[in-house]
Amino acid sequence: MTGTVESRLKDLGIELPKPSAPAANYIPYTVVGSTVFVSGQVCVWNGDIMCRGRLGEDVSTEDGYQAARVCGLNLISQVREACGGDLERVVRVAKLGGFVNSAADFTDQPEVINGASDLMVEVFGDAGKHARFAVGAPSLPRGVAVEVDGIFEIR
């Protein structure tokens, strides 16, 4: 992994969605010192919901994994904005918080959120390794399958 983050994105064929605009009086991210708090990102691509439904009911773990990956792509897109377009400024992914729309008997939240976790390491290498939680939620905004927020350290 000697390339820059942007070249790695290109080599891996990873495209980022457009960063969503602020929806109300909350905004996609705040910067406090060298810490970036990114709002919970859902599995939408440029405004279209990619995966709606509930794990253990009508969404498979594999589809949930892909949904979590889309959440992760949105997180990275927001962090790029926070860095003025320069992802080289990301020092590390500090923490992800993963919420999985879950039926009462679904217990594979970690396998779902791995979709976001694996992406971070693909894109940022060792700097992408992060702390996280992965829990169930009975319902999520607009019926999405997955929501993930994040805390990043930047320079």
Add this chain to the structure above:
Amino acid sequence: MTGTVESRLKDLGIELPKPSAPAANYIPYTVVGSTVFVSGQVCVWNGDIMCRGRLGEDVSTEDGYQAARVCGLNLISQVREACGGDLERVVRVAKLGGFVNSAADFTDQPEVINGASDLMVEVFGDAGKHARFAVGAPSLPRGVAVEVDGIFEIR
């Protein structure tokens, strides 16, 4: 918005509840450097629960919005304590975490948590704009409709 935060509260007719006392071995807030972590605040006013129940079942989105606003008032009340009574020391609202007591088919968590988000901007202006997540929970402490925690930057 040239007035101070306290005069803005007065102009807007916003009254803050008394900050709740620590309930056990956890406390309402901790201060780490210039970061204040505020415990999850529920929709109580000086000890009385203002809104009990579940969105999508027996609580309307509008009542949920008001409940989230009350959570936000409690957050501000705790931050004022953390600042030794001086809300001018708040640099920005960094992040809110919103949990909405939700039936399985309720998907308007963002509209509910806007009650807290809108309040932050009313009170702090641009410094009140924050990152956040808004998710469902199957049940919350004492049956409240909404719980919101917060991270604030102070000087």
Add this chain to the structure above:
Amino acid sequence: MTGTVESRLKDLGIELPKPSAPAANYIPYTVVGSTVFVSGQVCVWNGDIMCRGRLGEDVSTEDGYQAARVCGLNLISQVREACGGDLERVVRVAKLGGFVNSAADFTDQPEVINGASDLMVEVFGDAGKHARFAVGAPSLPRGVAVEVDGIFEIR
């Protein structure tokens, strides 16, 4: 409380579990400056699940309290790793995030998460007092009863 943290652990007869190894591309903790973010810890002891099930259904509040205590022991075990084995470097427990596997009518999440909160003060004294949230989740990884994550300040 004049003893060191380690001697306090010994005096109280508190044994820590082995810190779990990273499971995937997420890791048990990250360190950003003087802040340690610890991943959500579940109620396992050296790999064995200590308490599976749902509060308000098949797990009592007392058993949930003990499960939360086990989560807390795992948090401390991870923080010890983050401190290179020296718990004296813990300045304070900043925040715990408590998720309780909850039936829809279970509302004693605070009483459950007190198991982790009480432990922090037993072990760290006043430095163990922390901000927190305690919320319900409809399901958790591997069917565990409780998951708790944490943010710690170290020197």
